[in-house]
Amino acid sequence: MHSISPADAHAIDDAFILDVREPDELAQARIDGALHIPLGDLVERLDEVPRDRTVYVMCHVGGRSAQAAQFLEAQGFDVVNISGGILGWYRAGLPLTLGGAE
Numbered sequence: 001m002h003s004i005s006p007a008d009a010h011a012i013d014d015a016f017i018l019d020v021r022e023p024d025e026l027a028q029a030r031i032d033g034a035l036h037i038p039l040g041d042l043v044e045r046l047d048e049v050p051r052d053r054t055v056y057v058m059c060h061v062g063g064r065s066a067q068a069a070q071f072l073e074a075q076g077f078d079v080v081n082i083s084g085g086i087l088g089w090y091r092a093g094l095p096l097t098l099g100g101a102e
C-alpha cells in the first residue's frame with residue numbers, strides 16, 4: 001500500500017479523495033468535493049468508488065484509511081492512503097470546511 005502526505009495529495013489536480021470517517025466526524029471538518037463513505041459501509045457501497053482513477057483515502061489520523069486502502073487494493077483499485085488524515089490536512093494549513101452540514 002502506498003501513502004502520501006496531505007500536502008502532496010492536495011497538490012494533485014483533481015485528486016479523488018475518499019473520506020472513510022463517521023458522519024459525526026465529517027460534521028466537524030471535511031474536504032469539499034471528497035466522497036464520504038464510512039469505513040463500516042465501504043463493502044456495501046463499493047460500486048460508488050471509481051475504478052478508472054487513483055483513489056486517495058483519508059480518515060481522522062490514518063489508521064482507518066489504511067484499512068480501507070488495503071481492502072480497496074485487494075479489490076483491484078489503484079489506491080493511496082493519505083497519512084495523517086484530516087488532522088494532518090488541518091495541521092498543514094490546507095483548505096477544509098469546518099462545521100456545518102455535508
